[in-house]
Amino acid sequence: MAKILIVDDEPHIRLLLEQTLEELEDEGVELIMAENGEEALELIKAEKPRLVFLDIMMPKMNGFDVCHAVKKELDMKDVYVVMLTAKGQEFDKQKGNEAGADVYVTKPFNPDEIVGKAREVLGM
């Protein structure tokens, strides 16, 4: 069963993403939540999700560090990382590249874009 991990320190944003991806849940996808970087890393190692929606600005461990850990240190090639950023044009694409992110989405994001990306990655 395919798993999607949602990581954001803002509860509203977690809820928004959960509701956005609801239709996939109906189709059998499991949605998992994390509220900070540390938790995210643990869950990624334990649950091995196919897709991770990863916020950047978080306490304890930010999105770049999580991505770097997953992609570079743990070399988990099957985990697709979508970085969520509220930074718009100030977003540091280079940092994202170095961390190994697969794609970036700026907030406010379009729910259709989120669902679309999820379907694409999971092949649904």
Added chain:
Amino acid sequence: MKNGEYKILLVDDDPFVRELLESVLVDGGYMVTTAENGKAALEAFVSDPSINLILTDMNMPEMNGQQLINELQENILDVPIIVLSGNKEIDVVMTALNSGAEDYLIKDEFIQDTIDIKIKKTLEKKALKNRNLQLIADLSIKTNELENALSSMTAIINNMPDGLLVTNAEGLVTLTNPAIKAMFNLRDRDIIDKSYSKILKGTLIELMEKTGAQRDGLFTSDMDLPGGGIARASATAIGKKSSFRDIDYEYIGSLVIVRDITMEKEVDRMKNDFISIVSHELRTPLTSIIGFTKLIRKKLEDVLFPAIDRTDGKAQKSIDQVSGNLGIIISEGERLAALINDVLDIAKMEAGKVEWKDESLSLKQLIERAADASASLFQERKLLLLRDIEEGLPDIKADGDRLLQVLLNLLSNAVKFTEKGQVTCRAVRTGDVVTISVEDNGIGIAKGDLLLVFERFKQVGDIHTDRPKGTGLGLPICKQIVEHYGGRIWAESEPGQGSVFFFTLPLP
């Protein structure tokens, strides 16, 4: 002065001598006035300020020559005196000379020849003396002025918050100020007359060395201060345009000024942090607002509305209203998001805080990217986008995302203000710049507004009803971007017939 401008007072009790000498002097071109004794002479001198020289006999009644000299000296009447004497009166002459007379003439057969030259020399001497006094007076004034200037300079240097250090042409320190001593923990006795290479460290030595090698220019570098903090140091050579020698420029030393910029750097950092925080804090709630509203709309349209009885008129009206309202919330939310982006953008640009990621760009590709990105806008309004790009345009070095931003802005404006027809994007080489233009056949812009559109928050023209309004910052941002690369941006238009927006970029 010509002889004729000098007046001589001739004093002798012997009328024959007076007559003789007067005629000699008059022949010589001098003006002459006479007196028969010392007393008369004194009176004549005091009442006639134009007398330049007194020629006086020594033996005279009433007041003799020596007494006359004494009187003149005592009253500090400054006039050159030549005494006349007979052959055997040397001691009288010596006394006269010692008490202030300038010279003497012997009343012998040669007097007619000697008199002129003696008078000339005496008058010359007096003129020199006067000039000397004048020079001393002038010097005194100049010295005073210099002292004042020096005092002011010293006060300025000592009160400057920036550190100052000056060396001579041999690299020895000649001047410092309290600020630089404080910054680098220096004491005068350790630094004056010492070579700068022994006192300063690292960066400062490098800067000073550069001034020795290159006489023109200011050399600047940032550095850490020993006590903590950051400073900016600037060094330059001191040159003198020599007034006496033949050289045009004489290197007489170097100076370095050190400014503490710790506060400036801190403020900079705070500005950056603020912009970062603001963008994050503003966008997060907006994400929820837009996101949840879209989800609500989807749920309503997919699940709830179909479950409602459409024949109920009231219900139908409510459905329409709710749908419409949700649409408004979403579009206003998206407009707010765009506004936040633009405000932060222009704030960064005006503060010079934008990171320009310059790379080599093909204009053709750039315009194609813009066309692709705006394709949906054109389709929505059923407008045509034409491209006319000159062949063989060289690549330019610039930030692709920012130039894309300019093009997208101009294209979306063109779409916004055109009912039907087409928009043409052209790129052509004109001299040493490339001119890119976006032309539409829309409603156009009034002449008075052509410059106004590039100002912040000024919106012109009719905005059609349900189109989201622009942010009012699009064109000002385009202007910042274009001007950053040294280009120009402007608009031309004929109301009712359309507009063309041009911008230029310098070619490498």
